[in-house]
Amino acid sequence: MRMANLFLLQLLNGAQFGILLFLVAAGLTLVFGIMDFINLAHGVLYMLGAYLMAMFALATGSFWLGLLLALGATLAVGLVLEWAVFRRLYDRPHLDQVLATFALLLILSEGVKILWGSAPLNVAMPELLSGSVPLAGPLRYPVYRIAIIAAGLATALGLWWLITRTRAGMLLRAGASNRPMVAALGVDISRLFMLVFALGAMLAGFAGALVSPVLSVDPGMGDQILILTFVVIVIGGVGSVKGAFAGALLVGIVDTVGRIFGPIWLKLVMDPAAAAQAGRVLAPMLIYLLMAAVLSWRPNGLFGRPS
Amino acid sequence: MSAAPKAAIALLVLMALVPPLAAAIGDPFLTVIATRMAVFAIAALSLDLILGYGALVSFGHAAYLGLGAYAVAVCARHGITDLVVQMAAGAGAAAVFAAVSGAISLRTRGIYFIMITLAFGQMAYFFFVSLSAYGGDDGTSLAARSTLLGRDWLENDTAFFYVVLACLALAYGGLHRLVHARFGRVLIGTRESELRMRAIGYRPFRYRLAAYVISGMICAVAGVLLANQTEYVSPAYMAWTRSGELIVMLLLGGIGTLAGAMAGALVTVGLEELLAGWSEHWRLGFGLILLAVVLWSPAGLAGLVRRLLPGDRA
Amino acid sequence: MTLLQVENLRKSYGALAVTDGLSLSVAEGELHAIIGPNGAGKTTLIAQLSGQLAPDSGTVRFGGADITRLDMASRVRAGLARSFQITTLMPAMTALENVALAVQGRSGSSFRFWRPVAREAALNDQAMDCLAQVGLADRAGRPAGAMSHGEKRQLELAVALACRPRLLLLDEPLAGTGPQEAEVLVGLLAALRGEVTMVLIEHDMEAVFALADRVSVLVYGQIIASGTPGAIRQDPAVRAAYLGEEAC
Numbered sequence: 020m021r022m023a024n025l026f027l028l029q030l031l032n033g034a035q036f037g038i039l040l041f042l043v044a045a046g047l048t049l050v051f052g053i054m055d056f057i058n059l060a061h062g063v064l065y066m067l068g069a070y071l072m073a074m075f076a077l078a079t080g081s082f083w084l085g086l087l088l089a090l091g092a093t094l095a096v097g098l099v100l101e102w103a104v105f106r107r108l109y110d111r112p113h114l115d116q117v118l119a120t121f122a123l124l125l126i127l128s129e130g131v132k133i134l135w136g137s138a139p140l141n142v143a144m145p146e147l148l149s150g151s152v153p154l155a156g157p158l159r160y161p162v163y164r165i166a167i168i169a170a171g172l173a174t175a176l177g178l179w180w181l182i183t184r185t186r187a188g189m190l191l192r193a194g195a196s197n198r199p200m201v202a203a204l205g206v207d208i209s210r211l212f213m214l215v216f217a218l219g220a221m222l223a224g225f226a227g228a229l230v231s232p233v234l235s236v237d238p239g240m241g242d243q244i245l246i247l248t249f250v251v252i253v254i255g256g257v258g259s260v261k262g263a264f265a266g267a268l269l270v271g272i273v274d275t276v277g278r279i280f281g282p283i284w285l286k287l288v289m290d291p292a293a294a295a296q297a298g299r300v301l302a303p304m305l306i307y308l309l310m311a312a313v314l315s316w317r318p319n320g321l322f323g324r325p326s
Numbered sequence: 327m328s329a330a331p332k333a334a335i336a337l338l339v340l341m342a343l344v345p346p347l348a349a350a351i352g353d354p355f356l357t358v359i360a361t362r363m364a365v366f367a368i369a370a371l372s373l374d375l376i377l378g379y380g381a382l383v384s385f386g387h388a389a390y391l392g393l394g395a396y397a398v399a400v401c402a403r404h405g406i407t408d409l410v411v412q413m414a415a416g417a418g419a420a421a422v423f424a425a426v427s428g429a430i431s432l433r434t435r436g437i438y439f440i441m442i443t444l445a446f447g448q449m450a451y452f453f454f455v456s457l458s459a460y461g462g463d464d465g466t467s468l469a470a471r472s473t474l475l476g477r478d479w480l481e482n483d484t485a486f487f488y489v490v491l492a493c494l495a496l497a498y499g500g501l502h503r504l505v506h507a508r509f510g511r512v513l514i515g516t517r518e519s520e521l522r523m524r525a526i527g528y529r530p531f532r533y534r535l536a537a538y539v540i541s542g543m544i545c546a547v548a549g550v551l552l553a554n555q556t557e558y559v560s561p562a563y564m565a566w567t568r569s570g571e572l573i574v575m576l577l578l579g580g581i582g583t584l585a586g587a588m589a590g591a592l593v594t595v596g597l598e599e600l601l602a603g604w605s606e607h608w609r610l611g612f613g614l615i616l617l618a619v620v621l622w623s624p625a626g627l628a629g630l631v632r633r634l635l636p637g638d639r640a
Numbered sequence: 641m642t643l644l645q646v647e648n649l650r651k652s653y654g655a656l657a658v659t660d661g662l663s664l665s666v667a668e669g670e671l672h673a674i675i676g677p678n679g680a681g682k683t684t685l686i687a688q689l690s691g692q693l694a695p696d697s698g699t700v701r702f703g704g705a706d707i708t709r710l711d712m713a714s715r716v717r718a719g720l721a722r723s724f725q726i727t728t729l730m731p732a733m734t735a736l737e738n739v740a741l742a743v744q745g746r747s748g749s750s751f752r753f754w755r756p757v758a759r760e761a762a763l764n765d766q767a768m769d770c771l772a773q774v775g776l777a778d779r780a781g782r783p784a785g786a787m788s789h790g791e792k793r794q795l796e797l798a799v800a801l802a803c804r805p806r807l808l809l810l811d812e813p814l815a816g817t818g819p820q821e822a823e824v825l826v827g828l829l830a831a832l833r834g835e836v837t838m839v840l841i842e843h844d845m846e847a848v849f850a851l852a853d854r855v856s857v858l859v860y861g862q863i864i865a866s867g868t869p870g871a872i873r874q875d876p877a878v879r880a881a882y883l884g885e886e887a888c
């Protein structure tokens with residue numbers, strides 16, 4: 020019974036982590052899919068969202084006002100970056116994109132360190148969402164984490180609506196599968212690109228702002244999430260928002276559950292000391308193994324189109 | 327002799343003059359920096375083989391640097407201190423990792439390939455982070471440098487530098503032969519047009535994989551030397567930003583020429599040392615320079631120099 | 641003797657049947673032209689014959705053996721080479737290197753890491769022969785990327801010839817060439833005729849009727865007529881479906 024409860028708890032934690040990954044991955048996969056553009060600086064936007072949240076929440080004294088301002092600010096940053104750098108790179112080789120966005124990443128993360136220092140920052144939890152609720156038996160779960168899941172799901176729904184039910188979304192889908200066709204329809208591609216970019220930046224910033232009360236805000240947080248996001252996108256299939264959602268939940272849950280249950284399950288087949296050691300080594304590698312497995316089965320990801 | 331080998335040989339000769347120069351001006355640190363430059367030049371050369379000649383943008387190359395470095399720590403722990411044996415061990419481990427990860431990554435193209443090599447690099451990184459026997463996150467320091475022919479010659483910085491330089495010369499010479507041999511021409515062909523290669527009877531995958539493995543092995547040798555230079559081994563050697571730096575070296579020197587890869591490594595290490603001397607926030611300046619080069623001079627510093635030279639404007 | 645035998649080949653993109661139950665046979669030694677309007681599925685057929693695309697169903701037999709499932713490389717080894725409608729060369733390599741690479745593909749292992757390939761006389765001599773054959777001998781040292789469009793078309797052909805094919809699949813070799821260049825290429829094809837079996841896709845009707853032993857007409861993924869140039873010219877179905885639309 021205790022085991023089942025622990026499992027449920029980890030499943031929820033995994034889902035919550037997955038939802039966050041999805042928020043970051045959604046924008047990135049659209050940018051990849053539609054513009055064939057690789058952006059290593061996307062994780063920085065997530066980090067920036069968290070820092071801006073910390074700054075605005077402190078300045079205004081309100082979580083909600085801070086969140087609003089942080090969202091607006093990351094949107095603005097996304098627009099400026101697109102205007103100043105990214106649009107010069109759309110027609111350049113992937114290598115140039117990699118290098119330029121790598122440079123941006125160095126500049127922005129160092130800039131963050133200069134502005135806010137290297138020490139982790141904390142954001143106060145809003146009163147409304149603090150505390151915990153009973154889950155099953157003696158098990159309780161923090162309200163805030165449930166709120167993250169809910170906010171993420173709502174965003175996912177909103178995205179789904181945007182993509183399947185609106186004209187802009189139709190163009191996005193068409194653009195992802197056939198860029199020349201959309202251009203031939205007389206659509207202003209550069210406006211569309213700018214929109215996707217800014218939206219992606221805002222979603223990443225939103226994810227960063229959301230986790231700021233539960234994680235410490237530090238300059239390394241962007242790097243970690245970026246790589247995980249890549250794994251998510253590769254598993255889900257480049258350009259597929261649906262794939263990003265499935266991949267994000269899969270990665271979130273496998274990573275979280277694997278870290279806790281890996282050693283436990285390994286103990287069933289080997290002696291405890293060896294199991295603990297093997298579990299520690301294997302757990303962080305689990306999602307990469309998952310990715311390798313998915314790719315050797317489907318080289319274009321779960322929902323990717325064959326190239 | 328064409329221009330490229332001349333430039334490379336000139337570079338190697340100039341580097342060989344560093345220790346006497348350092349002795350003359352009484353600044354032994356110069357030799358240490360030159361050693362670091364030579365080590366990274368080997369790594370950059372190895373990456374240039376797959377990236378410059380094979381158009382395979384690998385973003386996980388630092389993993390091989392780390393595999394080489396840990397080969398030193400693991401061998402030393404088991405009483406094997408010979409440099410050559412350690413190099414063989416590092417290259418062997420790299421070959422296995424490259425063969426397995428390459429066989430999966432090389433099934434993909436473009437953005438997928440970049441992201442997958444990055445992910446495999448991270449996988450190696452996390453493996454060593456969780457290896458508590460070797461210090462985990464913090465890494466572990468080496469008791470001493472490796473031995474050569476049973477003697478501790480490498481403890482002398484100047485001797486060590488010349489050993490590294492010899493390795494660089496060997497790596498350059500070997501790769502120069504390779505890219506001009508049959509194999510190299512096929513590799514360049516896969517870069518130029520995969521479809522055409524298949525239409526004249528080649529299966530690009532096997533040549534790419536072979537290049538990927540060779541490249542990983544050479545980079546592991548650089549890793550063995552890097553561990554010896556710092557006398558320290560840590561997962562930081564395989565951080566993904568390190569892979570990014572290796573690509574930056576190629577960019578700065580001009581991608582797809584071996585002499586350019588070497589020059590790029592020298593410039594990058596030099597620039598880092600210089601900027602780091604000015605400010606702890608040197609990455610900001612480094613990023614700005616990099617961004618400027620990518621946006622305005624994609625042919626690298628070599629291209630910039632060429633453009634600025636008078637009378638060379640076509 | 642039949643060299644190439646295609647039976648009931650099908651390939652669809654979604655609802656569009658680009659190859660729609662196509663059957664074709666090419667006899668050893670003949671120059672078999674395939675004509676058809678734009679979008680008829682000619683390039684898609686070549687892609688399936690060369691192994692670049694897998695058909696949904698149907699079989700391709702070459703020299704009696706079923707090659708439907710073989711990849712491109714094995715088909716080249718078996719003696720099937722092709723040229724591309726859209727020039728597909730190694731732009732950074734010289735003309736000679738482009739051709740020598742094709743020669744190398746059928747002469748021994750490419751896992752050789754030490755000897756400079758540029759000094760392999762056997763490769764260079766054969767490559768030079770192919771270049772001379774298409775009239776590019778004096779362009780050997782020029783990078784493919786820096787050649788004129790017509791020269792690229794000639795080089796495209798030289799590369800295919802360097803594979804020493806039994807069957808040459810030519811996808812619009814004259815596409816985009818000027819009158820003089822076209823003349824050179826037509827002369828070359830006439831000279832090759834009889835030596836190599838060829839499947840020639842071409843929009844230039846004058847060239848087709850001058851060169852072909854047999855002509856097949858491909859419309860909407862199906863061969864609607866097949867016969868000697870004279871018979872095809874007279875075929876009412878062909879005139880209605882195809883020639884009627886053309887100015888010739």
Ligand SMILES: Nc1ncnc2c1ncn2[C@@H]1O[C@H](COP(=O)(O)OP(=O)(O)OP(=O)(O)O)[C@@H](O)[C@H]1O
Pocket residue numbers: 653658676677678679680681682683684685725
């Ligand atoms: N990958 C693809 N996906 C969808 N449709 C395709 C694809 N490739 C080709 N088609 C369609 O198949 C049809 C046949 O194309 P194909 O290139 O074989 O024609 P073709 O006879 O060579 O024409 P042309 O004379 O212009 O070269 C065209 O309508 C084309 O739009």
Ligand SMILES: [Mg+2]
Pocket residue numbers: 682683684725
């Ligand atoms: Mg065609």
